[in-house]
Amino acid sequence: MDKNEILREAKTCVLLFGLVCLLSLAYPFFVTFVAETTMPNQAHGSLLYVNGTLVGSELIGQKFTSPAYFHGRPSAVDYNASNSGGSNLGPTSAKLMDQVRERVKQVRSENGLPANATVPADLVLASGSGLDPHISAASAFLQVPRVAKARGLPEFDVRVLVDRHIEPLQFGIFGQERVNVLKLNIALDELAGSRMR
Amino acid sequence: MLQELAYFAVIVVTLILAFPYGWHLAKVFKGEPNLLTPLLRPIERGIYRVCGINEFSEMTWKKYVATLVGFETLGVVFAFMILSLQGVLPLNPHGVSSFRWDWAVNSAISWVTNTNWIAYSGERDLSYMSQMLGVLVEDYISPSVGFVAIVVLARSFSRKHCPTVGNFWVDFTRAILYVWIPLGLILVFPLISQGVVQNFDPYAVAHTLEGGVQLIPGGPAATIIIYQLICEDGANYFANSMAHPFENPTPFTNWFTMAYILFVPASIVVMIGKLAISRDTTKALFSVMLVLFILVMPLPFYAENQGNPLLEKLGVQGGVNMEGKEMRFSMFEHIMYIIVGMAPANGSTVSQHDSVMPLTILTIIFMVVIGAPIFGCIGEGPMALIHYFIVTMFIAGLMTGRTPELIGKKVELREIILAGASFLFSSFSSLMTTAIVIVSAAGMAVLGNAGPHGLTEMLFAFTSASINNGSFMGGLNVNSYIINLMTPPCMILGRYSTLLVGIAIAGSMARKGQIPISAATLPVASPLFIIAVVFVVFVISALCFFPVATIGPILEHLLMTSGRTF
Structure with missing residues (x-):
């Protein structure tokens, strides 16, 4: 692999990781929103x-x-x-x-x-x-x-x-x-x- | 009786449903149109565009491995940063402080290797931010990495003279997009409806009837627990896994989470057959798994139902071993969870491992040391079983004087050395570290129990780290320098010796031509071969651990029946 290729892969690596982080923040907030509106008693414990x-x-x-x-x-x-x-x-x-x-x-x-x-x-x-x-x-x-x-x-x-x-x-x-x-x-x-x- | 039937039924139904879902998985990883394509394909394309991924380019196995390792390294660094900074990051309503460095290293590596060795107490030590950006991020990444590795290995059997094995980024994106997101979104709500908490509230202050104060924990628990179950990582949100009433609130959750645990691993077995274009492989994998699954069943039932004679002497009715168990589940349900939770290296448990009977812990250790091939950790489990297949083919080939072959590919020296090395590495890392740590003073100091039980604690800890199971017997003081620093090498060695060896074998399999089936072929789906594999599993892995098991759990069982305490 040449240097450019490594750089390109590294960029992909960071960007994709960033997307997974976004997903990991969005998913719990979305589920919390749905759960708190439909099952507030259970969601709150x-x-x-x-x-x-x-x-x-x-x-x-x-x-x-x-x-x-x-x-x-x-x-x-x-x-x-x-x-x-x-x-x-x-x-x-x-x-x-x-x-x-x-x-x-x-x-x-x-x-x-x-x-x-x-x-x-x-x-x-x-x-x-x-x-x-x-x-x-x-x-x-x-x-x-x-x-x-x-x-x-x-x-x-x-x-x-x-x-x-x-x-x-x-x-x-x-x-x-x-x-x-x-x-x-x-x-x-x-x-x-x-x-x- | 109805209860036993219900548990039997849920396992059978899950295994049946695994077939259509496994076919779906195969379509996803071949890039063929499937049920979710209309919905997710535009998003998938968008991700490729944003991240600069060329979906039609492929990688050699070496580049695939390098990319995978690079991505995992980024994961470790990121998780380490999150843990070291959690004290100052937002979403920390109960004011936890940052992790000490050794503790952060241990937790970060354990998340990334899908071990999820929880050396902390989730509700006491982690902020909501760390649960999401630490645990949940790796709940997506680590099983997906295991997933793509088994995809690569399975796919390589259907390739001919092909220098490449696939594109890591494409496989990885598909695993998250088509598998984990839809499953998580659907399966999380039954859990919440039964009482698993899901909120961002600060811990509620309750004034108890007797005038005390009790802090009721909260947080985005359900979204983490769902992945703990379906991704086989066991990253329990609360300290004591499925025993906690907020993780496993009712007997009903106990029942249907059996399906959650078994569903994806069983589907992967079906997917392997589709990708390798060999229905026999699925048949053989399933048969070996089921045989092993049935073999491990009786001992825990015998041991737990027997009760503890020492307790009976003290006036406890029937000597029932209720220590570390919950009242809302029957003994049968506890034992089913021990078997189903531990066989696939999930590590979720309802009974506290340290307090179960010696013969139960012996069974648990057995399930772990054989590399968790019973449905198994995502990727690693079936991969370990395929490595067993290769070794068995080699031994069978030696006995009959034929060239060994597997799924239409010749098995040669390189593959046999690699598969053998993968077992040696994990057995070596667990047994050697146990031996080194147990003879040191620092090692003895972290034990929670004395006598043979203490040795079992140590053996189980390092075995579980090496096989990436991640549960341990809670009496062990895991947040100590010696355990924090000795387990990560085991986790890394155990995980990558299986995964990377699998991808390396995939590299050489893809390059080979296919050989036609002849009379000299030993069919993998034949009962003879299946029995041979089970024997190899016992001989290679279980026998390595037999000497230490005799002075651990087996000795403890004998001493318990003769009335000794420590």
Whole structure:
């Protein structure tokens, strides 16, 4: 290749690269425009408002420690949504076993379970994203007596509430039965509020 | 049961749809009129005019390689600049700072080589500008470069005494214009409708029910995630790939993204047959891929459904290994994603690799070390498989005493040396770097887990870098000097030893004449040849890694069942 040819190819190289850069800016803006006009709720992150205040996202789990709320899964990042992540501990990790032993003990004592009771796996093992918004139905029902007691609500009412919040398989096919903890707790606040009035 | 059937159905339907789409791809790269021509041909001509491309001139393989390398180099420099300057560039609503140099080098090279070794956390470390001008630009370029390389190789089999292999600029423009843009525009909206975010808002401040504050991330996520899936690069927008609720919000997305991952690679296999004018090649490639795909299935299912006996002892119901897994997906869906996400070197995953069972990670490593020929990374996967074909033909030729030939072309010393070298390079780069780093103190310091699991972490990291898979076990501290600087050579060696060798072989194939099919020809689509290729895959690649696998995942599995922890 002579010098002129190399120069010509270099020019093509830069110009074509520039076009790809333009495309990479135009494409997201175009899709954002269409998405925000046709599906604003999803495009903005499925946000949940209570009395006009932003309380979180339907898809992002939240930290609950108070006995008066249903608790979500353990999170390696403490439900910090701007820094998601799992524990990355392997199946033979001693650290993981210590954590799980602690969590099992805590779940048993918080919910008044016998010392040899088994606990659902999702309630003591950290999620992959650290932001898992769901727990299993079993994990929710296990917390009903504690929550009812802390709220001064009849256990039956809380149990009915949980039952209403069990999400079935999507289209009857995909995923598994689960409970969205944030939505359940918002409903729980409403229930307790209406009782107080 | 319905769920299993649905997953089976989506894979079968995707593979069937790959045929018409593969024919479309072949037309695109032959420059024949196709469905999109009326719409895109004027734009294509405009691009050629603006960039000074003569669409009718062709390049020799050497010029093709030089052009490709030059273009990739520009990509690395540009990505490095974007990362080093992102702190001062616009569209940075959450105020991230610029990358340290070693980190920027690593990320830039990983994007350009289609490895997408994400040594950062997308929502924490990248601005919207870097996501677009860094990740998205290379989401267009790197798979297109892989694409044109496999196009060149396939096309060369149908050429006779031809000194040239094609025009890089033309092939490249067509890949972006006719493949990635239309697919991206159509397939992105189902994702958004399920809840994948797509906005330019600053992170939303939520006041949690218990009175805390939570920052809800945003950004142009869907437009990046769509290419992460269809381009097999796995450049996840958020830190933990498809586990993040904003990347994979519902079980439905989990299901239909299976099709996204498999669709283009499967279509490429069909395209190869059309371009090489050899239907048998498509048959043979598909058969080998399917055989390998079925072979890797059982082990992860066995391992994950078995549960972890150590957890069961602590009082966890059934010892179910929910660590690093999400509640909205069933165990079956997690395992399907492990297999379908990792087999084509996509690297998207729902389960955290560091927390899956040892035998699952063994399967993942196996899928990666064989060069990801199961549908495969765009370009590199099928190319690796064609290299296996060449080696198999050579071995078969030695055994029967005939001159080996492939798709009507004589396979000679040069091709065999090149194909063999391509495997040696990638095995060498992954095993040697693992060995060097694991014995150093700095290497031991970055491990996230102890015992055999730590060795697996290191082995997987360098193997995945060498095969351009790009996922790693998250416990490894990847943003450290040693990992940032040791992985880029592996990525470069792994990618270009496959791609450039492929183009070099294309150069010599195009120059050769075609030999007529005779009784002495070993047909590639015969069961005998397919079985032989599968054996060669095992012997050449898997056996290289067997010794280290025994003291990594296999040892960990044995120790786990006997109750040891580290």
